Amino acid sequence: MFHDHAKIFVRAGAGGDGVVSLRREAHVPKGGPDGGEGGRGADVVVVCDASLRDLAGFRGGKHFKAERGGHGRGANKHGATPAPLELRVPPGTVVEDPEAGERWELLEPGQRTVVACGGSGGRGNKQCATATRQTPRFAERGLPGQDRMLELRLRLLADAGLVGLPNAGKSSLLAALTRARPKVADDPFTTIEPVLGTLESDDRQLVLADIPGLIEGASEGAGLGHEFLAHVERCRLLVHVLDLQPLDGSDPVANHAAVERELREHGGGLAILPRILCLSKADLVPEERAAAAVEEWRERLGNTVVDVHATSAATGAGVRELAAAVFRHVPPDEGEQHHAGPVAHRVYRPGSGDAFRVERARDGLFRVEGDRVERLVARHDVENDEALRYLEERLRAMGVIRALQAAGFEPGDDVEIGGTVFELDPGAPFR
Ligand SMILES: Nc1nc2c(ncn2[C@@H]2O[C@H](COP(=O)(O)OP(=O)(O)OP(=O)(O)O)[C@@H](O)[C@H]2O)c(=O)[nH]1
Numbered sequence: 001m002f003h004d005h006a007k008i009f010v011r012a013g014a015g016g017d018g019v020v021s022l023r024r025e026a027h028v029p030k031g032g033p034d035g036g037e038g039g040r041g042a043d044v045v046v047v048c049d050a051s052l053r054d055l056a057g058f059r060g061g062k063h064f065k066a067e068r069g070g071h072g073r074g075a076n077k078h079g080a081t082p083a084p085l086e087l088r089v090p091p092g093t094v095v096e097d098p099e100a101g102e103r104w105e106l107l108e109p110g111q112r113t114v115v116a117c118g119g120s121g122g123r124g125n126k127q128c129a130t131a132t133r134q135t136p137r138f139a140e141r142g143l144p145g146q147d148r149m150l151e152l153r154l155r156l157l158a159d160a161g162l163v164g165l166p167n168a169g170k171s172s173l174l175a176a177l178t179r180a181r182p183k184v185a186d187d188p189f190t191t192i193e194p195v196l197g198t199l200e201s202d203d204r205q206l207v208l209a210d211i212p213g214l215i216e217g218a219s220e221g222a223g224l225g226h227e228f229l230a231h232v233e234r235c236r237l238l239v240h241v242l243d244l245q246p247l248d249g250s251d252p253v254a255n256h257a258a259v260e261r262e263l264r265e266h267g268g269g270l271a272i273l274p275r276i277l278c279l280s281k282a283d284l285v286p287e288e289r290a291a292a293a294v295e296e297w298r299e300r301l302g303n304t305v306v307d308v309h310a311t312s313a314a315t316g317a318g319v320r321e322l323a324a325a326v327f328r329h330v331p332p333d334e335g336e337q338h339h340a341g342p343v344a345h346r347v348y349r350p351g352s353g354d355a356f357r358v359e360r361a362r363d364g365l366f367r368v369e370g371d372r373v374e375r376l377v378a379r380h381d382v383e384n385d386e387a388l389r390y391l392e393e394r395l396r397a398m399g400v401i402r403a404l405q406a407a408g409f410e411p412g413d414d415v416e417i418g419g420t421v422f423e424l425d426p427g428a429p430f431r
């Protein structure tokens with residue numbers, strides 16, 4: 001089974017907590033704070049790995065959680081930041097966070113992108129000390145790591161794709177053109193997952209994709225082809241393989257039209273990709289018949305195709321000419337197969353917004369929302385009086401207390417910030 005999509009949950013590591021510690025040394029009369037900082041949590045990173053073929057490693061919608069940062073320790077020791085959690089994907093993988101509208105493409109082996117950032121570590125009491133609070137007995141907590149539901153989709157990176165009805169001879173052609181050895185048989189749907197082969201000339205290499213046969217209704221999900229049509233969206237050329245004289249007695253003209261219709265209906269730009277028409281199994285008809293068919297099809301299709309060839313995978317006739325035509329009609333491209341456009345690298349940065357919103361949830365309970373305010377509260381243990389007092393000072397400096405007051409807040413009312421509810425009773429009169 002070829003796994004070309006997966007849905008996963010990722011969570012980066014939380015930052016380690018800062019620690020409260022007081023220096024104790026025989027010869028120092030009054031020890032100061034020396035609690036170290038927590039380490040940053042580990043990121044979740046997606047890495048492009050050329051040795052992988054599909055997304056089978058992600059089946060079953062797994063959860064991936066990176067390690068949390070180490071907690072700070074006494075003697076001003078900082079917690080460790082663990083190595084990132086690496087998720088390895090094959091080239092051509094698109095990673096998407098539909099909720100956040102973010103998207104990354106992994107095309108080049110070795111390419112990496114951070115998809116979830118570790119939370120920052122909390123400061124230790126040493127770093128929390130100020131001129132007016134020289135020995136704080138609180139430290140900050142580490143922040144949670146970012147989490148996301150991600151969708152992974154693999155698009156094979158082929159330069160040209162072989163398309164056609166089942167049994168048209170696509171896999172036989174791939175085998176004749178490249179070193180790939182896909183299964184060949186005289187029943188339809190022999191190929192059940194895409195196979196790639198490399199077409200080589202002296203100075204160029206192109207990747208050719210053989211996909212399962214298309215049938216009427218493929219674009220709506222009939223047969224196997226639909227699922228795999230997406231893999232040829234990135235091609236720069238399609239080779240439409242058409243059986244010159246189908247054993248089932250069907251009409252090549254109608255067969256050709258049916259496949260073209262499915263390509264059009266699939267969308268994704270397939271309709272406008274340049275086409276080579278390849279009339280297959282030419283050894284089954286007299287040579288003159290094959291040559292005449294090439295002329296007929298050239299006339300019939302006009303400039304909707306860039307070339308028409310008759311080939312036989314059995315005798316090798318016309319195969320070299322077809323290869324040359326593929327090279328000719330796939331335009332050169334920097335990095336040859338990496339032509340899928342710019343790669344989006346978006347690194348998450350915790351919300352920059354200082355903005356916050358205050359609302360009265362009910363009598364005696366006020367809710368405050370805003371990135372910075374929520375992070376501030378997440379950092380502190382509201383059960384610790386000293387931390388709570390510090391928090392009040394910061395909230396006052398940010399204008400939150402004034403805003404609460406304007407909304408009708410009175411000392412002793414409850415406040416909910418980022419899911420934490422606590423009683424706020426600012427000691428000093430409001431200013
Ligand atoms: N005589 C002759 N038979 C061929 C030629 N190419 C393919 N065949 C036969 O046609 C049948 C189908 O060939 P495949 O290459 O498996 O066709 P396909 O298009 O990959 O078929 P699906 O994977 O089922 O879509 C097999 O029995 C092949 O041996 C050819 O050039 N000459």
Ligand SMILES: [Mg+2]
Binds near residue numbers: 170172182210212213
């Ligand atoms: Mg096949």
